[in-house]
Amino acid sequence: MECALHGGSTHMPTLDVQRGPGASSNSRHFWDEWNRHRSPKYPHEKVIQFCFRHYPPEVRGQTRVLDLGCGSGTNTVFLAAEGFITTGVDLSPVGVASAQQKLQEAGLQACLQVADVGEELDFPSQSFHLILCVGVLECVDPETAARAVRSAHRLLCPGGRGLFLFASDRDFRVLSNPPLVHHGYTRAEVEQIFRLNFQQVWIDRYVTTYRGGQIEQYDWLVTLER
Numbered sequence: 001m002e003c004a005l006h007g008g009s010t011h012m013p014t015l016d017v018q019r020g021p022g023a024s025s026n027s028r029h030f031w032d033e034w035n036r037h038r039s040p041k042y043p044h045e046k047v048i049q050f051c052f053r054h055y056p057p058e059v060r061g062q063t064r065v066l067d068l069g070c071g072s073g074t075n076t077v078f079l080a081a082e083g084f085i086t087t088g089v090d091l092s093p094v095g096v097a098s099a100q101q102k103l104q105e106a107g108l109q110a111c112l113q114v115a116d117v118g119e120e121l122d123f124p125s126q127s128f129h130l131i132l133c134v135g136v137l138e139c140v141d142p143e144t145a146a147r148a149v150r151s152a153h154r155l156l157c158p159g160g161r162g163l164f165l166f167a168s169d170r171d172f173r174v175l176s177n178p179p180l181v182h183h184g185y186t187r188a189e190v191e192q193i194f195r196l197n198f199q200q201v202w203i204d205r206y207v208t209t210y211r212g213g214q215i216e217q218y219d220w221l222v223t224l225e226r
Helices: 025-037 045-054 074-081 093-106 142-155 172-176 187-193
Strands: 016-019 064-068 085-090 111-114 128-134 156-167 200-210 215-225
Touching: 025 093, 045 074, 045 128, 045 156, 064 074, 064 142, 074 085, 074 093, 074 128, 085 093, 093 111, 128 142, 142 156, 142 187, 172 215, 187 200
Parallel strands: 016 111, 064 085, 064 128, 085 111, 128 156
Antiparallel strands: 156 215, 200 215
């Protein structure tokens, strides 16, 4: 079955799981295990805030969203439940199968694909009004991250928005939790990766501290408009 990315239809088949080009078997094995045992249960608060701030209920049924690196579908299910025309891609077949099961159990619809976010994704240019990429870029090297952002640029409609949330080089997870966090990004790296022909790019910090500031979870929050 094909994903209906164009036109006014909001119908998208729940069980449309396609397989695209992917990463190495070792990488997929790690993320398969992660999605079996450790994936998050609730959507990220920044995803909720961003979607509610920019997309009132009356426009969501005409808004095509790509969850880039969807994992087991936590944010994907939230998007589908809120009425967005939702697509999710991830390199983990286990993650995509889990997302598929959650959608089916909730009676929701989305298009899902097994694919590496650093590869050229098999969607037409300007397919999406919104692209979300949460907790993904820190799991790859800067070159792969740059390819993912170039892909997002190609896939966004004119005027479309993007939200990217990922770890900085100051984040405690960079040192304490490899290979989950592969790379923490400096400000200069973030500026280089997002130096494309977007209309607007806003680079902000999203910082949470623990134990009186002894531990710092330091994310970059990049929002943009095509």
